[in-house]
Amino acid sequence: xxxxxxxxxxTLGDMSGYEIKKIMSNSTAFFSNVSDGSIYPTLKRCExxxxxxxxxxxxxxxxxxxxxxTEEGRRVFLEWMQTPLKPFIFRYEMLIRIFFAQNISxxxxxxxxxxHLAQIMELDSRLQEIEMGxxxxxxxxxxxxxxxxxDFYAFLIQWYEQWKYELEGSDGGNS
Numbered sequence: 130x131x132x133x134x135x136x137x138x139x140t141l142g143d144m145s146g147y148e149i150k151k152i153m154s155n156s157t158a159f160f161s162n163v164s165d166g167s168i169y170p171t172l173k174r175c176e177x178x179x180x181x182x183x184x185x186x187x188x189x190x191x192x193x194x195x196x197x198x199t200e201e202g203r204r205v206f207l208e209w210m211q212t213p214l215k216p217f218i219f220r221y222e223m224l225i226r227i228f229f230a231q232n233i234s235x236x237x238x239x240x241x242x243x244x245h246l247a248q249i250m251e252l253d254s255r256l257q258e259i260e261m262g263x264x265x266x267x268x269x270x271x272x273x274x275x276x277x278x279x280d281f282y283a284f285l286i287q288w289y290e291q292w293k294y295e296l297e298g299s300d301g302g303n304s
Contacts, residue, residue, distance in 0.1 A: 131163045131171045132180075136206040139181060139198035146172055146194065155263045156271065160278070172196060180205055235296050242293045246286060253282035 134157050138149050146169050153163070175181045180202030186193045198206070223245050230238050256278050264275050 130161055131167055132175060133206060133209050134161060134163065135168070135171055135175060135196075136180060136198055136202050136209075139196060140203065140206065143195050143197045146196070149196070155259050156274065160274065175202065239293055239296055242289050242296075246289050246293075249282050249285050249289070253279060253286070256282065 134153060135149055138144060138152050141152075144152070149172075150165055150168050153168075154165075157163075172181065172183075176183060176196070179199060181196045181198055183194050183196045186195055226241065233241075256275060260275055260279070264272060267275075
């Protein structure tokens with residue numbers, strides 16, 4: 130997947146590995162699970178396979194390696210964009226814990242919900258910062274993925290707050 134994120138990023142323009150990493154941290158990191166440490170090896174592999182080429186520049190007295198997508202890289206990327214999607218598998222640790230929540234008290238469950246709500250609110254806050262900053266100059270498709278993230282977190286916040294309210298309003302039989 131990282132290869133396609135890199136190729137897709139390079140369709141936006143030539144970039145250094147650092148710039149690709151920065152774009153990913155403000156965008157695709159919220160819906161893909163790739164590590165920063167794998168960016169440079171993947172760029173090397175893409176270059177070895179003729180999907181990208183690089184050139185070195187001197188910028189502010191420092192060497193900078195800039196990558197550019199090749200025609201072959203663009204072809205591979207567009208071919209991937211048109212392939213059927215793999216089946217969607219939703220993996221969400223909190224749902225596993227909820228499934229087995231009969232093993233903890235309601236007060237412990239409420240603490241778990243509160244901790245998870247704090248995580249979700251922090252993620253939403255990060256998206257809001259991106260929305261007010263780097264995302265102001267992105268295209269409509271990139272804004273759509275941002276809106277999905279904000280809407281998803283808003284749904285989760287509302288859902289957990291409602292469930293917490295219901296738990297606090299009843300003894301749940303498991304206090």
